[in-house]
Amino acid sequence: MADKNPFPGENNTGHFWDDNLRELANPPPRWWMIGFYVSILWVLVYSVLYPTWPTLESFTKGVLGWTQIGEYQKGVDEVEAVRAEFEQKIAGMTAKEILADEGLSAYTEASAKVLFGDNCAACHGGGGQGGPGYPALVDDDWLWGGSIESIEQTITLGRKGIMTAHGKILKPEEVNGLAQAIVDGKPASSPLFLQKGCIACHGMDGKGLTVLGSANLTDAIYRFNPEGDETLLDSVKYTIMYGVNDASEPKSRQAEMPKFGDRLSKDDIKKLSVVVFKLGGGQ
Ligand code: HEC
Ligand code: HEC
Structure with missing residues (x-):
């Protein structure tokens, strides 16, 4: 073919189209080749250090002993260590003391959101805004008192206000x-x-x-x-x-705050009291 090559001296493959369109056999640029070899080296080094190759039963583990679940567990342990410090303090304090401690009450407010969502939001709304038949907790208008102690008692023991029906007594x-x-x-x-x-x-x-x-x-x-x-x-x-909760009147309004003393731990109730107090500008 060489004798038919219309471009002698050029490093082409001898394939031509349309007179002068041809395939060259130039080597790739140097920088590209370096990248190519470095990436091969990278794979080799990586596969020695980290889990990489599948084997029949499992996979190669890598000499560093890194695992994804281990990495996750490390993160969880770090969070737990921070939490444990707060939780320990909370266990030894009253709700009022927690409230007075800026750092602890901020931690409580943030961490007890889930508790509120799981246990209280169904009746009082996600933000404590209340709903039909369920009092709002975000205002500073309290049926049973808005001191931190009253709120704690409300959550622990529950509440049931009773107003007698007056339909038969009044004109x-x-x-x-x-x-x-x-x-x-x-x-x-x-x-x-x-x-x-x-x-x-x-x-x-x-x-x-x-x-x-x-x-x-x-x-x-x-x-x-x-x-x-x-x-x-x-x-x-x-x-x-x-009336309200008048057992002798079938049309009476029903309104009972369930007790949580037997369902939640004392610490969780303390936290919720702080959350509710802060929601409503307790007093
Ligand atoms: C099944 C519905 C229901 C659930 C769940 C519920 N509550 Fe209540 N809650 C009520 C009702 C009804 C009242 C009003 C009681 C009354 O009228 O005497 C009330 C009253 C209260 C009050 C008193 C408000 C005031 O004005 O004095 C507080 C505080 C309170 N709830 C907090 C909570 C917290 C915190 C939770 C979650 C641990 C919770 N509630 C879960 C129904 C519920
Ligand atoms: C036996 C005590 C009792 C008597 C007597 C009583 N109430 Fe009540 N009343 C209550 C309680 C407790 C509540 C709140 C119930 C709750 O929220 O669970 C209430 C709630 C109300 C409410 C609802 C307020 C709101 O914020 O929605 C009205 C209105 C009311 N009472 C008017 C009266 C009137 C008028 C009389 C006199 C005819 C009267 N009550 C007599 C105990 C009583």
Whole structure:
């Protein structure tokens, strides 16, 4: 073929197309060849150091003894070591002391989010915003008191406020009058508030008593909010007529905070108390 080569002296393969299109046999550039050999070397070194080649039963382990699960475990151990330090401190402190310690309360707030999500969010909402029949935990309006101790007690022992149904005791216009006074934010302005015994549980001024978990009726924050196309007046009238947790009234509102004392550890309850306190600007 050499004699037919129209480009003598050129390092081509002797393949030609369209007169002058031809395949050359130049060696690849030097830098490329160096990269090529280095990558072969890399594979060899790597396969000696790290797990690489499959064998019939398993694979070559590499002289460094590195494993993916080992790397993961190391990470977990590091996190655990940091956590253990906090957890140990928490075990020996009261919820109030944890709250007072800036670092610990920040740790608690971050680490107890999952606890809140798993145990409380179904009723109180993911951010503690509350829901139909479930009080909001993000405001500073408390049925049972917002001190860290009260909150801890609420979570440990549960709560069940009881308001007797008044539908059979009051005339419809009396229910109306009381409901209107409450919606106006001045329950005590209605003489019925005293006459019909509301003050026994809600206090003279209607601001509620935390020992009974009776709601503050003057602050325009409602524990039972209107549902569907109900007006606020309707929903207040409903509470007055059918009460809350009144076993003798089938239409009574149901509202029970379950107790967690037998389900969660003391430390978890302390943490949740701190979380709830911080959510709601406890007091
Ligand atoms: C099954 C629903 C349910 C679950 C789960 C639940 N709660 Fe409650 N919670 C309630 C109800 C209902 C009330 C109101 C009780 C009442 O009206 O007396 C309440 C009240 C409270 C209160 C008192 C609020 C106040 O204004 O004084 C706190 C604090 C609270 N819950 C925290 C929690 C925490 C923390 C968890 C998770 C460990 C939790 N709850 C899980 C239903 C629930
Ligand atoms: C035996 C005690 C008791 C008596 C008497 C009582 N209440 Fe209540 N009331 C409660 C409790 C406890 C709650 C809160 C229940 C809960 O949240 O679980 C409540 C809640 C309410 C609510 C709901 C407030 C909200 O935030 O949604 C209204 C309205 C109300 N009461 C009005 C009255 C009126 C009016 C009277 C008098 C006719 C009255 N109550 C008498 C204990 C009582």
